[in-house]
Amino acid sequence: MTPLACPACDTRVRVRKASVTQTSIQWGPDAASTCAEFARRTAVEHRDITAPGCTALFSAIADAYADGSLPRID
Numbered sequence: 001m002t003p004l005a006c007p008a009c010d011t012r013v014r015v016r017k018a019s020v021t022q023t024s025i026q027w028g029p030d031a032a033s034t035c036a037e038f039a040r041r042t043a044v045e046h047r048d049i050t051a052p053g054c055t056a057l058f059s060a061i062a063d064a065y066a067d068g069s070l071p072r073i074d
């Protein structure tokens with residue numbers, strides 16, 4: 001897992017990328033208190049707990065994967 005911080009809210013997560021479409025994100029215990037979007041999504045869309053998170057973090061993950069700083073791990 002590669003540590004990564006959300007550029008918008010500075011929530012720290014650990015990310016594992018197995019392919020372009022497959023991403024595992026391990027949220028810290030304080031994610032809901034540091035990331036407003038994460039808190040809102042988990043509150044509103046609590047049935048969809050497979051994809052909690054925030055847009056800024058998702059694009060940061062995509063960028064890190066594109067520039068090679070997030071290695072692909074099979």
Ligand SMILES: [Zn+2]
Pocket residue numbers: 006008009010011035036037038054055056057
């Ligand atoms: Zn965030």
